[in-house]
Amino acid sequence: MDIQEMMKEMEKIFKPYETSEMSFREIPEKGVEKTTILTEMEKIISKESEKWKEGKVSGAVYHGGIEHIEFSNSVMAxxxxxxxxxxxxxxxxxxxxxxxxxxxxxxxxxxxxxxxxxxxxxxxxxxxxxxxxxxxxxxxxxxxxxxxxxxxxxxxxxxxxxxxxxxxxxxxxxxxxxxxxxxxxxxxxxxxxxxxxxxxxxxxxxxxxxxxxxxxxxxxxxxxxxxxxxxxxxxxxxxxxxxxxxxxxxxxxxxxxxxxxxxxxxxxxxxxxxxxxxxxxxxxxxxxxxxxxxxxxxxxxxxxxxxxxxxxxxxxxxxxLEMGKSGYREGARRILETTSKIRKYVESMDELTLLGKSHFVVAFTSKKLNIYQIMEKMSEKGWSLNGLNHPPGVHFAVTLAHTRDGVPEKFDSDLRKSIEEVEKNPGEETGTAPVYGMAATFPEDAINELIKSVVEWMYS
Ligand SMILES: Cc1ncc(COP(=O)(O)O)c(C=O)c1O
CATH class of the missing domain: 3.40.640.10 (Type I PLP-dependent aspartate aminotransferase-like (Major domain))
Known part of the structure; x- marks a missing residue:
């Protein structure tokens, strides 16, 4: 994949709203109606929330309970x-x-x-x-x-x-x-x-x-x-x-x-x-x-x-105050239980190797397949995992958002499917997989400069 193709992929991820009517480069002459602003924000943010609400994002949202969020919002207001x-x-x-x-x-x-x-x-x-x-x-x-x-x-x-x-x-x-x-x-x-x-x-x-x-x-x-x-x-x-x-x-x-x-x-x-x-x-x-x-x-x-x-x-x-010691204890119990389920699933897959022992992080690599392409296949199924470097790997940090019924089982079945897909086409590199691949092989200083250019592009 060349740089241009890579940038196109990144555009889809980082700049999905460029063509929206509610996209501004200048302060509008006349103020926009509050309801119009709120409707637009609700539309884009509720779509973005789907992923973590389904329990598919590693770390990032640590509680995720609606009542808890609403309570925090009223305190912040x-x-x-x-x-x-x-x-x-x-x-x-x-x-x-x-x-x-x-x-x-x-x-x-x-x-x-x-x-x-x-x-x-x-x-x-x-x-x-x-x-x-x-x-x-x-x-x-x-x-x-x-x-x-x-x-x-x-x-x-x-x-x-x-x-x-x-x-x-x-x-x-x-x-x-x-x-x-x-x-x-x-x-x-x-x-x-x-x-x-x-x-x-x-x-x-x-x-x-x-x-x-x-x-x-x-x-x-x-x-x-x-x-x-x-x-x-x-x-x-x-x-x-x-x-x-x-x-x-x-x-x-x-x-x-x-x-x-x-x-x-x-x-x-x-x-x-x-x-x-x-x-x-x-x-x-x-x-x-x-x-x-x-x-x-x-x-x-x-x-x-x-x-x-x-x-x-x-x-x-x-x-x-809202959580109290008992709430934190219960949260820990649920997170540890879910983590242990997910770790067992990963451990049972011959293609994968766990990296380290943890109470709430499941880090793994593959000695047989491109681990970044497995991560990419998981992304196509709506999951957001974290890529690791030196050695190549990925991790999933378990939070309360993953302790809902069915999340570990879905992780298991999607991960198995992703492995199968990579096994069928081992040379394929899509999405962010080539970026990680490059980062692992190119000199660090050159990659750092490249990343800074991408950051500059993201905010321009
Ligand atoms: C061990 C550790 N230290 C520091 C940080 C940085 O935290 P923040 O992203 O809030 O700046 C993180 C973030 O994940 C972390 O895992």
């Missing part, structure tokens, strides 16, 4: 004008954020000294933690050429943080079970190491890194240790309570100095919030920004943004 940048006008925003931090701290076995912030998502929480450790290392240890150590399964946000903040990312290897290798981490510590990172669990395979071993190394060497629990931090504590085998991964381990954890994933809050926690106030001070020299007056902000949508922390707070 109530707080739509709140801006946490003005805590004097909206002290309720401070209250919501403080209480989220406190509830999450307790869930993660933290004490009264733990401090934290609400951010816009996992990536911002990670960016802030990395920036915090860079600044702390500069002030406390005079480090001018900072390095941070993370396993190759850590989220891309760590590489992004390194690019943004001028830090050298030191990537460590994985063991055979796809978990971080503590020995490799230990070997790569230098006098410039500002922090160590591990995941509980990682995005690609859903595997929990050996957090307690790494915690011991970090404590021994006196190096900050960030646990990225963005994806599963809101699920693991409840999974453990209902009897799943979940190792310690939080503030119960003395070497863990910070944790990122997303309310907008298994916390079941609407998109747009995450929490970053630090073991004490001495660390978080390096995250905050304050200036008293600005002509605009005294200014401070705890996180990256200035003005922030106060509706989102309000909805995250309300979501945690």
């Amino acid at each position: 109530l707080a739509s004008q709140n801006n946490p940048l003005h805590p004097d006008v909206w002290p309720s925003s401070l209250k919501f954020e403080r209480e989220i931090v406190s509830m999450v701290t307790r869930m993660l076995h933290g004490d009264d000294f733990v401090r934290g912030s609400i951010t816009s998502g996992g990536t911002e929480s990670i960016l802030l933690a990395v920036k915090t450790y860079r600044d702390m290392a500069k002030v406390e240890r005079g480090i001018k050429e900072p390095e941070i150590i993370y396993p190759k399964s850590a989220h891309a946000a760590f590489e992004k943080a390194c690019q943004y903040f001028g830090i050298r990312g030191v990537v460590t290897g994985l063991r055979d079970d796809f978990s971080a290798d503590p020995e490799d981490i230990k070997e790569k510590i230098t006098k410039n190491t500002i922090g160590i990172v591990a995941s509980a669990p990682c995005f690609p395979y859903g595997v929990i890194d050996p957090i307690s071993d790494i915690s011991r190394i970090a404590e021994d060497k006196g190096i900050p240790f960030h646990v990225d629990a963005c994806l599963g931090g809101f699920l693991l504590p409840w999974a453990k309570e209902i009897g799943a085998d979940v190792p310690d991964f939080d503030f119960s381990l003395p070497g863990v100095t910070s944790i990122s954890i997303d309310t907008h994933k298994y916390g079941f809050a609407p998109k747009g919030t995450s929490v970053v926690l630090y073991r004490n106030s001495e660390i978080i001070k390096h995250q905050y920004f304050a200036t008293s020299g600005w002509t605009g007056g005294i200014y401070f902000s705890p996180t990256m943004a200035g003005s922030r949508p106060g509706a989102l922390p309000a909805a995250a707070w309300a979501s945690m």
Whole structure:
């Protein structure tokens, strides 16, 4: 498939509304009727919702229950004008954020000294933690050429943080079970190491890194240790309570100095919030920004943004109250049960090999067939799986949206059909399969530039 054909395929995916009457390049002279706007939005968004409502999208929508969504929407409508940048006008925003931090701290076995912030998502929480450790290392240890150590399964946000903040990312290897290798981490510590990172669990395979071993190394060497629990931090504590085998991964381990954890994933809050926690106030001070020299007056902000949508922390707070511990436990039970069904189906297919062991992610590859073409055949049947790289693979992250009757069985039958189709025509490459294929074989820098051109095209 050449580039032009590839772009045509992408056009279908990313720009399906270009020819619609309600497509604008300029602000219309006269305002459009509210009902017309709402009708158009309802039309396109309800069509887009079909996929996840059928339980066919990996991750992405973590709760999906209509009543829960409507409740969150009414909370957001109530707080739509709140801006946490003005805590004097909206002290309720401070209250919501403080209480989220406190509830999450307790869930993660933290004490009264733990401090934290609400951010816009996992990536911002990670960016802030990395920036915090860079600044702390500069002030406390005079480090001018900072390095941070993370396993190759850590989220891309760590590489992004390194690019943004001028830090050298030191990537460590994985063991055979796809978990971080503590020995490799230990070997790569230098006098410039500002922090160590591990995941509980990682995005690609859903595997929990050996957090307690790494915690011991970090404590021994006196190096900050960030646990990225963005994806599963809101699920693991409840999974453990209902009897799943979940190792310690939080503030119960003395070497863990910070944790990122997303309310907008298994916390079941609407998109747009995450929490970053630090073991004490001495660390978080390096995250905050304050200036008293600005002509605009005294200014401070705890996180990256200035003005922030106060509706989102309000909805995250309300979501945690609505769920309660019992709701989270029940959610975890259903998700773990569904995951175990799907894992068994995948395990029973000779053409596929599971990658790593996880409570809620099913990652797999194929030693016989093009795994990206299998993913593409699943897309043709309405499924949205996540492609993985190095090694090639795909994953399906199970959420409450997949715990409805019949979803695992449909996944099983569609996956079997997809395998058959690829077996019949093993050379075929359609949709995004060739893009993944190319990414696996071309030099990384060239592919990165190509991807940036595609991003530029997407937004133009
Ligand atoms: C382990 C992990 N960390 C961080 C992130 C980034 O989260 P966000 O997409 O909210 O920025 C993700 C997202 O899937 C994740 O799985």
